[in-house]
Amino acid sequence: MSDQQKQVMALSRVASQISADENIDELLAGLIRSACEQGAWHLGSIMSVDLAHGYALVLTRYESSMLPQQTEDRWELATSPCLIALQTREPVYIRDALETTQFPGYRREAKVRGYRTVLVLPMTSSDTAGRPMVLTVASRAVREVGEEDLAFMSAVVQLGAIAVERAHRHRAQTQANEQLQRIIESQRTLLREVLAGESLATLTVSLGDLLDGPVLVVDFFSNYLLGSGSPLPSIYDDAAWAKWLTGAGGREFVPIVRDAIEFQRKSSVVLPIGQGSSVEATIQPLTIDDELVGALLTFGEGKPSDLQKLMLESVSFALSVQLMRSVIRFRIETRTLTELFFEIVERRWRSEDDVLGRARHLGLALTAPLRMIVIDFPGPAGQGTNLTVEGHRTVTMLARQQNITMHVVMVGSGLVCLLPDEEDSDATALTRLGQQISDAVFGTFGCAPIVVLGERFEGMEPLAQEWERCWRMIRVARNYGKTGFLRMPDLGPVPILMGAADSADVRIFVDGAIGKLIEYDKRTRSDYLQTLSAYLRSGCRSQLCANEMGLHVTTLRYRLSRINELFHIDVESPERRFAVELAIHLHQLTGTH
Structure with a gap:
């Protein structure tokens, strides 16, 4: 060989x-x-x-x-x-x-x-x-x-x-198979605990054991935090960490986490934990029907593997099911009163006695004098729902602190608070409450609401009329960029004028004065209404208006002549100028476009 x-x-x-x-x-x-x-x-x-x-x-x-x-x-x-x-x-x-x-x-x-x-x-x-x-x-x-x-x-x-x-x-394959089996068994365990009705605290402890590390569950509907294990044992042991979460420092986590998810679109967040320290956590949003209801925070460095991601998905599903119970309970409590309120303000009731009886069943006496506080939450799209839900809890807490009876109705991106107004009621108490609501919402959520205090009313039809009047005030406040606690004098004479005028008459007046011009601008994408509005604001001075609009004065005069020729709008006389200016103003306020 x-x-x-x-x-x-x-x-x-x-x-x-x-x-x-x-x-x-x-x-x-x-x-x-x-x-x-x-x-x-x-x-x-x-x-x-x-x-x-x-x-x-x-x-x-x-x-x-x-x-x-x-x-x-x-x-x-x-x-x-x-x-x-x-x-x-x-x-x-x-x-x-x-x-x-x-x-x-x-x-x-x-x-x-x-x-x-x-x-x-x-x-x-x-x-x-x-x-x-x-x-x-x-x-x-x-x-x-x-x-x-x-x-x-x-x-x-x-x-x-x-x-x-x-x-x-x-x-690696053997370890992956073993981990997969653990995940499958963990899924079974979690679902058994959820279906057995275990508390969120018990479930959180199980999650910490399954994920082999500290976790933090944030419930946005109840502003509640539950932790399993301390992420920084050198600063807080487990008992001290649980106590810290229930204090003021822990409550600050809720808006920080919600802001990181909804607006910053982050998958992790740095949380301040006192004593000049902070800790980074990975965020797993918890949603129900595409609505954000909570978050699961895990601590630790390193990117999770595919199997760990599967584990987190299983854990998130179990938590979402658990949180669904509190969401359903909250919705049941608010839906009935909201449906009744809209049936009244939209005048869809058939039997007045039936509506009054249903209101009495909910503890609301519509035949007694009432006052209305309407709260509007402005903000980016998608934020309104959470603000309304958490604003509901904030308003209820403030009323309870002042021993004021209140029924809170969720209306879109706002709240309607119905309060008894007896003869011996403190007239300044509702004003203080309205101001406190404005301050509390701004301090908690970082955005200023519009809070309107209505007048005294009694009965179903007056309730509908008072709602329309308060809503008109909110619409005017929105257009003028006003926020905070507002009363009628704070908005000037315009809301008084609109409150006295029938909305149908306002639309007819606006359509007759500038309706054709508005339709023409919409159809041809021209800006004749903008030109006419600027001309009126400048006191009908051509050169001043042209300078403000960045136009040559000849171009401005040509546009004004075309407006007169096409729509027969002439603003040379004081009476006609006032009518056109009022129509433009009402058009901007009422949103008839």
Whole structure:
């Protein structure tokens, strides 16, 4: 048999010896044993290179001699050829370790263990900690290493690298399967707890155990926080953390988390936890019918794996189901009164006695004198629902603190508060309440609402009329950019004029004065109404108006002549000018466009 055939047979034996091992430690031990036996080396080792700490660590050894030997399991990279082999990706050949001056560590050990020639080969695989590895073999006699020897040992190392990568994949797959089974069992456990009606506190503790770390559940409907374990034990232990969450500091988390989800669209948030410290948390929104009802916060560094993401989805689903109960309870309490309110203000009732009876069943006496406070929550799209829900709780709390009886109705992006107004009622109490509502909403949510206090009324039809009057005031306040607690004098004479005028008459007047011009602008996308409004604001002074609009005065006069020609609108006389200016003003306020 030729030398080439012997090497092929030797490689075959190496492959067969290491292919059966799935455990990485056993595989590496088999690899170095096969490399020494088939390559005619007396001893060898496989080492991992810890670049961060500057050491090469022995993972496994092979020794042909059965005599006990003094060995060294950690080598400084400065005295080891391992780093050179990894950097150059080439074998390092030491012909005689007893004579080498470049690697004094090998010279010392060669005297103790009795070896001479050393060959260090870089491996293309890594250990279980992700560190690169090298394979080292040694001979007890000085040995010349030729090209065939290097090729054979390189092939052995390559076979070992393939086997190691296969073992890594097998290990990762096994761990993934075990984790998947844990996730499936966790899903069953969570659903059993939810269906059994366990409390949110019990469920939160289970979540902390399942995710193997601290978690924080935020309930936006009740402004409630529940934590399982402290994210910073050096500052708060578990008991201190739970106490801190129930205080003022913990309550600040709710708007911070909601803002991060709804407006900043972030998947993580930095939470201030007092004592000049903060902690970063990953956010998992909790929704019901696309409505944000809460959030799950997890602490810890690192991007979650696919299986961990699956676990978080399962946990989020269980929490959403749990929070759905509080949402349903809240909606049942508010829906009935809201439906009754709209039936009255839209005048859809058939039997007045039936409506009065249903109102009495809800504790609302419509035949007694009442006052109305209407609250409008301006803000970006999507924010109104949460503000209304949390504003409901804020308003109810303020009324309870002042011992004021109140029925709160959710109306779109606002609230209507119906309050008894007896003869001996404190007239200033409602004013104080309205101002406090405005201040509390602004301080909590960072946006100023419009709060309107209505007049005294009694009965169903007066309730509908008072709602229309308050809503007109809110619409005027919106157009003028006014916020806060408002009364009729705060808005000037315009709302008084609109309140006295019938809305149908207002529309007829606006249509007759400038209706054709509005329709023409809408159809042709022209800006004749803007030009006419600017001209009136400038006191019908052409040059001043042209300067404000950035036009040449000839262009402005041409537009005015076209307005007169097309729509027969002439503003030269004071009476006609007043009528057109009033129509434009009412058009902007009533939104007839």
